[in-house]
Amino acid sequence: MASSVLADSRWIARGAERTSLPQFLLWLAPWAVVLAAGVYAAGLCLFYGLNQTNMDNRFAFGLWIFLDLGMIALGAGAFFTGFLVYILKRVELKPILNSAVVVGFICYSGAIAILMIDVGQPLRAWFTFWHPNTHSMLTEVTFCISCYLLVLSLEYLPILLRNRQLRKLPSFLVFEHQLHNLVPVLAGVGALLSFFHQGSLGGLYGVLRGRPFAFREGFFIWPSTFFLFILSAIASGPSFLILVTAAVEKVTGRRLVPQELFRRLGFISGVLLAIYVAAKSIDTLIWLNVTSPSVGFAPWQYYIYKPFGTPILFTEIVLLGLLPAFLLTYPRSASRRRWLLTAAALACAGVLLNRFVLTVQTLALPTLAFDEFLQYTPSWQEAASFGGVIAYGVIVYSLSYRYLPLFAQPKGQNTHVPGN
Amino acid sequence: MKVTRRDLLVWSAGATAGLLFTPVPWKLLDDVSIWSQNWPWIPQPTRGPVDVKLSFCTLCPNGCGMRVRMAGGWPVGVAGAGCHPVSRGALCPLGFAAHQLNWHPRRLSRVCYRGNTSSWGEARVAFTKACGEGPIMIIDGHPGRAASSAFETFVQRRGSYRVVPGQETRALAPYGTWSGIPAAALGYDLENAGTIVSFGAPLLDGWGTPGRLTRLWAERAAGLADPQLHLIQVEPSFSRTAARAWQYVTIRAGGEGAVAEGVARVLLEEHLVPARGPMPSLTLVEVAEQAGVSTDAIRDLARTIVARPPVVAVADDNNPAIAALNVVLGAVGARGGIVRRSKHIRQDVCAEAAIRGMRAVLIDSTVPWDFVPQTDAEVFRFAAWDGGSTKADWLLPAPGFLEDLTDVPTAPTSGMETYAVAPSLAEAPTEVQSAAQFLSSIDPTLVTVDKVIHTRCSEIFRQRMGTLWGQDVTPVAKFVSVQKLEEELWKGAVWIGEPHHAGGLRCQLNDWPEAIGPARTSNASPPWLVPVLPSLASKLYQESGLRESPEGRSA
Amino acid sequence: MSARYGMVIDLDRCTGCGACMMACAAENNVPPVPRATPRTGLTPMLVRKVSNGGEGVDRREVFIPIMCMHCERETPCVGVCPQQAVEVDKATGIVMQMPQRCLGCRYCMTACPYHARYFNWWDPQWPAGMEKALNPGVAVRMRGVVEKCNLCHARLHSATQKAAATGKREINPADYVPACVEACPTAAIRFGNLADKHDPLSLEVRSPDTFRFLTRLGTEPKVYYKSKEAWVRALAESNSGSGVETKRG
Known part of the structure; x- marks a missing residue:
């Protein structure tokens, strides 16, 4: 037993204090159970087909698409932080960069895993590269997401290779060094790819001419949701990083980054959120007054079906948009950790609500005069796969935190905070 | 020369790059693509020469004209036959999937005696014994067919013949x-x-x-x-x-x-x-x-x-x-x-539900499933599909849709007299037998269905009345031989009798009739006589909500 | 010459018998999957019942067969498919779905305003031995792909072959009639070539009683409907929840 603990400590970075291996395994155990359930559920869906879900011909997209859109939005912190650090030279954000890359990697790989279960013929997924329809937003999404996952993997690799044991291999060290030199380029490529797929995910719904609730006019070939999705993703990404880091701090009982960094991220998030809220409000007004009436759909009818009333619109824009934007930028609230975290959580909830409304309400609303409003409840298989992805994220992050230098900072700061 | 790791790496990279210029990876990709597009376990339709035959729907007594598409010797599609002067190319919804009925999960395929598997031999012995012991009754659902003639002939000295008329009759x-x-x-x-x-x-x-x-x-x-x-x-x-x-x-x-x-x-x-x-x-x-x-x-x-x-x-x-x-x-x-x-139509006697004084009752497969006799006689029931609980002692598997030669007499509501022949187009499973075939096996002297059809064709030819509606409309008088006429009828033509005699019917009311019982509660579903709907019909009606499946008929 | 195949469905003649659904399903080898629900089954042709919400003598009902409308302009499902499994056939105007190319992402289903696309949620199954009774002209679709009405393209194919065998380039219109059109006992569903000025259908679509659903979306569907009843015509563009009573099917 003791030797196994010793064996484990050889892998942990020098000077880093980590909990004992049994305690760490105890922490992983429940997540592993959730992951196993998720893998089992996903296996059912792959083996028996999508009849295992509660999706149907009207609700052709369900929980999983919402999950994909939400995760990819929250994972935007990775590309955006890289962009800020390497392109805009905001080096003060560097301590959080590694963590951001891991979060991004988890979000994107999780999203792609779920997508592979979600399509009816996963073995044909590569047909998109073989016979791409260049007019489809989904083609753009598929190309950019898969390329960006590759970029994220390349960004993750140097972090992985900096593990204490792996560093001992000289060729790995050289490779890591080479990769490290490449990172600014990767950050640039990642930013470009992310810009397009975040936008295309928004465009996915914005182009749906047949769904007036989602359809938006736009600029050139891109509907307004294209830009709104980019904005909301980069606004909520930093907030999500704050939340993740704070959660890790809570779990490990350590201060991992300077409080100032939180405030910096929060400010960026808040400013972008404010811009997003303004843009979203203008877009909503144009949509309600021009776009939707022009195809003969009275705006009120989108909101007559409960629970999708106007309160949901108010919540999305004001409670989960304007309010956190204010809290994140107003110095007095932003300087208090509790307020800052609350505001970050609200911002993330806002972007999730936006994705939920766009994916679920769009499909629930009737189009023909004699259609009815439909409801859908995910099956346990869908929920379990969802849970599995979250567990996968927690496990990958925990392993990365334990064995890799996620929060690289000067010695002495990575210390135990009494009473936390 | 010593091979270093570096050499190996360079060689692999070169080989990979070179391979990309050969057709191998692309061919493999293509094969994978084709393989992933055609799962071997997906059922595939049987291919074969496609041919269209005219026939008539035998699911109910109306005998609508059908064009049956045949492939590889099996009916694979049904459409209305426009040349039929009564049904005029239309069919009820069931007709379009009727050719699938023969594979219905409730298709009967074995002789059953009181719930246990038995054999035709035992059924024959039991029926022969019953015929020897006392009067028997044969109940027919589509009277007027050639098989009905055989039934009547069979019971002439052995008992009685009864019919179960449809609602319209x-x-x-x-x-x-x-x-x-x-x-x-x-x-x-x-x-x-x-x-x-x-x-x-x-x-x-x-x-x-x-x-x-x-x-x-x-x-x-x-x-x-x-x-x-x-x-x-x-x-x-x-x-x-x-x-x-x-x-x-x-x-x-x-x-x-x-x-x-x-x-x-x-x-x-x-x-x-x-x-x-x-x-x-x-x-x-x-x-x-x-x-x-x-x-x-x-x-x-x-x-x-x-x-x-x-x-x-x-x-x-x-x-x-x-x-x-x-x-x-x-x-x-x-x-x-x-x-x-x-x-010239004989008055048939309707079957009562309560049957007394009979040794055995034979119910033809044309009798609707909801006709359940109340009797202590031994009941021999022919059916192609299991319609649910029955009190029959013997459940005898009958030919299904288009599996048996039959003729189609005038439809119950028709204003004109018609006659047609529906030859068997699908091969019947070996285990099935029609009631007429069963009776023939007991009494080999019994007239067979094809003989009756031939007699009826000869009669039509002899009277030289009416017209034949097939590819062309030909008066019977124009036919030179009965063979020619019979040939046309076997190919799906319909014989139409002389126009009705409006004046031939008189009803005098002396008293206003007594009201008889409360009328049936209105029936929302059409009067379909098959005990089961084609699976496709049940599913489509369930999935569209367009109709409720007839109660108790398709579970 | 390229054709633009379309339909006019006379709702005043539709008795809601469902023969079109049945003929369509039999022609296109739709499997009667026992476990499919009304929301996961395959009904490329779906007859829906709509009433005006009135009671007693004021009550009116209409049956509306819904199928792929074969939109002509900015066809919603074509642009969204990531791998070109959907296309508008330029020679016929038919919106074609290629099940062999489809990966089952269902994006096209969310794009279709008519809900006329169906996903194969289940493995296709028939009672043992029934493959013999399937239509040999139409391939069975596997689980996990989207399908929809293709105006019985297999029939067009055999009509083209028949014409080619006799050395003709144009098909005989009588040889190409979709199954639902052929099956309708009241001839409520009429089919024809809208590009042909002499086709009776081209005249019929100009009748004041003719309408299409959701033309305001600008997709130019080629399936027209027809009714003399104003409340039925009003269904075309009225908003849902505006008083009509509906029932699935």
Whole structure:
């Protein structure tokens, strides 16, 4: 037993204090159970087909698409932080960069895993590269997401290779060094790819001419949701990083980054959120007054079906948009950790609500005069796969935190905070 | 020379790059693509030469004309045959999937004796023994077929022959009683009617020969501002027919007879008809109360229906009040009304549910599943599909759809006499036998179905009457030989008799008929006789919610 | 010459019997999957019942067969498919779905305003031995792909072959009639070539009683409907929840 603990400590970075291996395994155990359930559920869906879900011909997209859109939005912190650090030279954000890359990697790989279960013929997924329809937003999404996952993997690799044991291999060290030199380029490529797929995910719904609730006019070939999705993703990404880091701090009982960094991220998030809220409000007004009436759909009818009333619109824009934007930028609230975290959580909830409304309400609303409003409840298989992805994220992050230098900072700061 | 790791790496990279310039990876990719597009476990239709044959639907006695697409010797598709002068290219929804019925999960494929597997040999022994011990009864669902002839011949010295008439035939029973002409010889001359008042009959929903009325309605009534045919539906529920009728009168359930009486009273009181028959016993107020409609509505209805003569009332089942209304309207034996279509038809005796004094009862597969005899006799029931619980001792698997040669006599509601032959197009499973084949195996001297068909063809040829409707319309008189005529009939032509004799039917009402029992509660589903629907039909109706599956028929 | 195949469905003639659904399903080898629900089954042709919400004598009902409308302009499902499994056939105007190319992402289903696309949620199954009774002209679709009405393209294919065998380039219109059109007992569903000025259908679509559903979306569907009843015509563009009572099917 003791030797196994010793064996484990050889892998942990020098000077880093980590909990004992049994305690760490105890922490992983429940997540592993959730992951196993998720893998089992996903296996059912792959083996028996999508009849295992509660999706149907009207609700052709369900929980999983919402999950994909939400995760990819929250994972935007990775590309955006890289962009800020390497392109805009905001080096003060560097301590959080590694963590951001891991979060991004988890979000994107999780999203792609779920997508592979979600399509009816996963073995044909590569047909998109073989016979791409260049007019489809989904083609753009598929190309950019898969390329960006590759970029994220390349960004993750140097972090992985900096593990204490792996560093001992000289060729790995050289490779890591080479990769490290490449990172600014990767950050640039990642930013470009992310810009397009975040936008295309928004465009996915914005182009749906047949769904007036989602359809938006736009600029050139891109509907307004294209830009709104980019904005909301980069606004909520930093907030999500704050939340993740704070959660890790809570779990490990350590201060991992300077409080100032939180405030910096929060400010960026808040400013972008404010811009997003303004843009979203203008877009909503144009949509309600021009776009939707022009195809003969009275705006009120989108909101007559409960629970999708106007309160949901108010919540999305004001409670989960304007309010956190204010809290994140107003110095007095932003300087208090509790307020800052609350505001970050609200911002993330806002972007999730936006994705939920766009994916679920769009499909629930009737189009023909004699259609009815439909409801859908995910099956346990869908929920379990969802849970599995979250567990996968927690496990990958925990392993990365334990064995890799996620929060690289000067010695002495990575210390135990009494009473936390 | 020593091979270093570096050499290996360089060599691998070069090989990979080089491989990309060969067709190998691309061919493999293509193969993977093709493989992932064609799972070997997906059922594939059998290929074979495609051929179209004319035949007739035998699921109910109406015998609609069908074009059957055949591939590899099996029916793979059904469509209406436009050359059929009665069904006119239309089929009821079931017909389109009828060829799939033979594979229905409830298809019977083995002889069953009281729930246990038995054999044809044992069934034959049991039936022969019963024939020797006492009288037997054969019950037929589609009388008038060649098989019916065989049944009658078989029971001549052994017992009795009974029929189970369909709803449409039962609705004609009162005229039969009053005129002395068998109801099976009567029909409706709907083609010449100006107004059809239906008392709950699902006229646009599978009534009679389904295509006949729908085609007529589509041509002369549907969507026309001033329809030449007024279709008035009197019914408690807002049925499919009610939804599309020119006028819909909503009544209380079971009030059909009362409304007929009320209308007749108004017609007589206001001298809207020439008849001076007996006055109905119910007063208008009583009618209004029983039927749940206002007296004004009844007056209006009476005036409306006579506005576009000729008028005929159609009952859903045996209802003497509605038949009497037709007498008052002068629709019996008149153009556009109830007509006598055939001259030579024997009066069949209807089967009662309670059967006494019989040693055995043989029920043909054409008898609807809901006919369950109350008897202590040994029951031999033929059926192609299991319709659920039955009291039959012997359950004998019969040929399914298009698996057996049969002829198609005149449809119950038809205004013209017709005759057709439906040859077997699908190979029957080895375990099945029709009732006629079973009887032949017991009594080898019994006349066979093909012999009866031949006799009937010869009779048609001998009389030199009527016309043959196939690829062309040919008068029978033009045929030079009976073989030629028979050949045409076997290829799917329909023989049409001489036009009906409107004057051949007279009904005199001395008293207004007693109302008999409460009318059946209105039947929302069409009078489909098969005990099970094609799986496709059950699924589509369930998935679309368009119809409720007939209760207890397809579980 | 390229054709533009379309339909006019006369709702005043539709009795809601469902023969079109049945003929369509039998022609296109739709499997009667026992476990499919009304929301996961395959009904490329779906007859829906709509009432005006009235009671007693005021009550009116209409049956509306819904199928792929074969939109002509900015066809919603074509642009969204990531791998070109959907296309508008330029020679016929038919919106074609290629099940062999489809990966089952269902994006096209969310794009279709008519809900006329169906996903194969289940493995296709028939009672043992029934493959013999399947239509040999139409391939069975596997689980996990989207399908929809293709105006019985297999029939067009055999009509083209028949014409080619006799050395003709144009098909005989009588040889190409979709199954639902052929099956309709009241001839409520009419089919024809809208590009042909002499086709009766081209005249019929200009009738004031003719309408299409959701033309305001600008997709130019080629399936027209027809009714003399104003409340039925009003269904074309009215908003849902505006008083009509509906029932699935």
